[in-house]
Amino acid sequence: MSTLEAPVMTNRTVKRYSRNSLGALGIGAVVAAVLVVLPAFVGESSINQLTQFFSFLILAIGWNVLAGYGGMVSIGQQAYLGIASYAVLYLSLHGVLSWWAAPIAIAFCGVLSIPISYLAFRLRGSFFAIGTWVIAEVCLLVVAQIESLGGGAGASLNDLNRFSPNTAGDVTYWVGLAIVLISLASVALLLRSRVGLALMSIRDDELAAEATGVNVMRTKRIAYVLSATICAGAGVLLILSNLEVQPNSSFSVQYSAFMIFMVLVGGMGTFEGPIVGAIVFFALQQWLAANGAWYLIILGAVAVAVTLWLPRGVWGTVDPRNRRSLVPLRHRVSVSATVESGE
Amino acid sequence: MVWTNAVVQGLLLGGLYALFSVGLSLMFGVMRFVNLAHGDFSVLAAYAAYVLVEHAGGTPLWTFAAVVPMAAVVGFFLQHFILDRALGAGELSPLLVTFGLSIFIESALQQGFGANNDSLFLGPLSYQSWKITNTLYLGRLEVIVFVVAVALISGLQLFLSRTQPGRLLRATADNPRAAALSGVNPRRVRALATAIALATVAVGGLFLAMRTSFTPTSGSNDLIFAFEAVIIGGLGSLWGTLLGGLILGVAQTVGSQINPADGILAGHLVFLAVLAYRPQGILAARNAAL
Numbered sequence: 241m242s243t244l245e246a247p248v249m250t251n252r253t254v255k256r257y258s259r260n261s262l263g264a265l266g267i268g269a270v271v272a273a274v275l276v277v278l279p280a281f282v283g284e285s286s287i288n289q290l291t292q293f294f295s296f297l298i299l300a301i302g303w304n305v306l307a308g309y310g311g312m313v314s315i316g317q318q319a320y321l322g323i324a325s326y327a328v329l330y331l332s333l334h335g336v337l338s339w340w341a342a343p344i345a346i347a348f349c350g351v352l353s354i355p356i357s358y359l360a361f362r363l364r365g366s367f368f369a370i371g372t373w374v375i376a377e378v379c380l381l382v383v384a385q386i387e388s389l390g391g392g393a394g395a396s397l398n399d400l401n402r403f404s405p406n407t408a409g410d411v412t413y414w415v416g417l418a419i420v421l422i423s424l425a426s427v428a429l430l431l432r433s434r435v436g437l438a439l440m441s442i443r444d445d446e447l448a449a450e451a452t453g454v455n456v457m458r459t460k461r462i463a464y465v466l467s468a469t470i471c472a473g474a475g476v477l478l479i480l481s482n483l484e485v486q487p488n489s490s491f492s493v494q495y496s497a498f499m500i501f502m503v504l505v506g507g508m509g510t511f512e513g514p515i516v517g518a519i520v521f522f523a524l525q526q527w528l529a530a531n532g533a534w535y536l537i538i539l540g541a542v543a544v545a546v547t548l549w550l551p552r553g554v555w556g557t558v559d560p561r562n563r564r565s566l567v568p569l570r571h572r573v574s575v576s577a578t579v580e581s582g583e
Numbered sequence: 584m585v586w587t588n589a590v591v592q593g594l595l596l597g598g599l600y601a602l603f604s605v606g607l608s609l610m611f612g613v614m615r616f617v618n619l620a621h622g623d624f625s626v627l628a629a630y631a632a633y634v635l636v637e638h639a640g641g642t643p644l645w646t647f648a649a650v651v652p653m654a655a656v657v658g659f660f661l662q663h664f665i666l667d668r669a670l671g672a673g674e675l676s677p678l679l680v681t682f683g684l685s686i687f688i689e690s691a692l693q694q695g696f697g698a699n700n701d702s703l704f705l706g707p708l709s710y711q712s713w714k715i716t717n718t719l720y721l722g723r724l725e726v727i728v729f730v731v732a733v734a735l736i737s738g739l740q741l742f743l744s745r746t747q748p749g750r751l752l753r754a755t756a757d758n759p760r761a762a763a764l765s766g767v768n769p770r771r772v773r774a775l776a777t778a779i780a781l782a783t784v785a786v787g788g789l790f791l792a793m794r795t796s797f798t799p800t801s802g803s804n805d806l807i808f809a810f811e812a813v814i815i816g817g818l819g820s821l822w823g824t825l826l827g828g829l830i831l832g833v834a835q836t837v838g839s840q841i842n843p844a845d846g847i848l849a850g851h852l853v854f855l856a857v858l859a860y861r862p863q864g865i866l867a868a869r870n871a872a873l
Contacts, residue, residue: 313679315682362862365616365674366617366677369619373807374855378848378851500679532694533693534690539683540685540686540689543680544683547672551673
């Protein structure tokens, strides 16, 4: 053991892309390309099922931004889901074709989430969670009173009826696929930016982050707005595929249960986790949906068990140190050192 | 006169809401998280009473003697086997675990009892009332519930401020590490807090089931009302919680007086207004955690 520093020649290289991530990006591109042309090859029911799957995947991505990377547990993201659905309905009633209404509705939710964040951010931790829920309930109660949007009974979206069900299903599928890809890309870009780094530092230690000069409120707000915008994408997709809305189901807290389940099972705070979680959730739902409340009983029990015994989720357990990360989100230093003298 | 009536009925209802909040703020004080299944335990207690009355008969009033101790025992084990583990598993874990528990309880009740409204019927007591003036009647049950709720809250506040276990609870809430260093067993204090929380919320659940009705999913609303009462009143003392409950109750009944569908919305709006203008709550105590 020497207390003197041995002269060391180091050869450091900073890399963002690894062999894994380059391969994964390649596979991802192929999968995306296959998904784009898929409607030409498979039947309508599979396409509709995939659209359903997309809406859950989008929800998981949106919730993971907030809780997994931002450390903020919300049980009120269904507010944006419902408002986006209703915004599409409103625009279609005013002559905007529903597919074109989709981006407007999503943008509207993103803007709306800014003032709401000022109210929600008065609360922290547990209180933030329930506070967001109350805000979602307020949205529900207000929307249920707007008679022109169907009131408590809901309304159906009629302007896509002039297309054949096949065409409508395919276009909606592509809209959904686009929202999925844009959501994934925007999350990846956020995480690679300074803001993303600041966000994760706040999640890990808010005080330390603030002390090192991170603008905590602004960073959290960016995550909140992005999450709201993504969840709005799911709301848009749900009304486009179900062609009807009803306040109690659009603003249902069950969506929060789904989001939490998917992200927890997949792996909170990992990029890949929500995708894994959404696949597990979708499979579980297809398998158990016929059994009524049983599937929610299992959902709740699994959420408890995963939190206690598998806190990193499936993906986090497969890849505990985030080494196999399939998406190039971080810089990595690889060092090859040669010690010239010393012990 | 309708307004006086609305306010009085609101106060009576608010006492009950405060009873729901007491356990929530007690657990938050000691463990710094909100039990998201809090409301569902009140509904669970109501169903337990429902089943007991169905099998053993008699007035639902006797079920207090069975259900409330049962709830305390459940609270003890819940803390011991699930929540303590969740507390050790990370900051967000208790929230996620209790939310999972909430979904579990609600859907299990739905599976077992269906989505119907049920109620605990007390015979004549359910509809008898005292006439105050020609337009103001006080339901006997409502008044009894209010008196018992306020008495319980006062008793609990006395317990916290005057007894040894109460002091340990407050010490742990103020500074868990310092309390543990001076010999307090934190696991036992946490189990005590959860046992009290579940016992009080069971009393609230039975009362609510007697006053109105309950469904497997009504626990969500109970939780939200309890939370709103805590925030409106301000953390710091159970008197604040009582005040928050009363304000919420009055907001709801006055809201329904304006438009029958708007009662709950009015309560939410009062909550949001407090959040916007006085986020520390109306009666927030300085530096007090319980």
